[in-house]
Amino acid sequence: MWVALEGGDGSGKSTQARLLADALGAVLTREPGGTAVGARIRALLLDPGTTALDARAEALLMAADRAQHMAEVVAPALAGGRDVVSDRSAWSSLAYQGYGRGLPVEALRRLSDWALGGRWPDLAVLIDVPADVADARLSAAGRAADRFEGEGDAFHRRVLDGFRTLASAQPDRWAVVDGTRPVEDVAARVLAVVRARAGA
Numbered sequence: 001m002w003v004a005l006e007g008g009d010g011s012g013k014s015t016q017a018r019l020l021a022d023a024l025g026a027v028l029t030r031e032p033g034g035t036a037v038g039a040r041i042r043a044l045l046l047d048p049g050t051t052a053l054d055a056r057a058e059a060l061l062m063a064a065d066r067a068q069h070m071a072e073v074v075a076p077a078l079a080g081g082r083d084v085v086s087d088r089s090a091w092s093s094l095a096y097q098g099y100g101r102g103l104p105v106e107a108l109r110r111l112s113d114w115a116l117g118g119r120w121p122d123l124a125v126l127i128d129v130p131a132d133v134a135d136a137r138l139s140a141a142g143r144a145a146d147r148f149e150g151e152g153d154a155f156h157r158r159v160l161d162g163f164r165t166l167a168s169a170q171p172d173r174w175a176v177v178d179g180t181r182p183v184e185d186v187a188a189r190v191l192a193v194v195r196a197r198a199g200a
């Protein structure tokens with residue numbers, strides 16, 4: 001099974017991806033940046049010094065990372081019988097480049113589908129955290145904001161609304177978990193939904 005953890009910046013999904021992978025004994029990976037080539041693409045995408053990047057170019061760089069990640073990490077792991085937990089996947093492109101940047105969501109869905117060779121994660125778990133809570137967490141972390149974190153509140157609200165829209169449109173593919181609870185509670189809830197779906 002391939003599970004993607006999705007959510008806005010400051011949602012805690014990276015922590016939850018790690019805890020879920022530990023609990024399942026799964027391969028832990030991420031987009032962007034799950035491969036050596038992807039790490040270079042990620043650095044370019046997240047660098048606040050990357051200014052005036054066209055939204056389509058941004059989407060294509062995410063897709064390039066995704067194709068490499070599929071070929072090099074996900075497909076071999078699944079073929080070898082391993083479970084895979086990914087910190088973000090293609091739905092992040094629909095939420096960020098689509099709802100966030102305003103590119104057409106259906107075009108991004110087709111682009112992502114092509115990058116994935118038609119094989120999407122079996123389950124997406126949205127770690128749902130209201131924008132103001134996520135913002136407070138990022139400020140408290142005290143580290144310099146990357147190119148996405150540095151976007152304004154309106155952008156982050158569109159992204160979060162986008163994730164919620166995607167989740168409610170495809171309830172068989174999504175589970176939504178309240179990410180405002182303590183870390184261990186969220187982890188237990190994520191594990192429970194993944195086990196329930198895996199057994200379904």
Ligand code: TYD
Nearest residue numbers: 009014031032062088089092093096148149
């Ligand atoms: P993330 O791994 O969440 O960063 P961090 O290590 O700071 O938690 O994700 C990197 C950023 O990339 C995040 O702001 C969302 C963005 N992103 C997109 O815009 N589109 C995509 O398709 C993906 C996978 C990520």
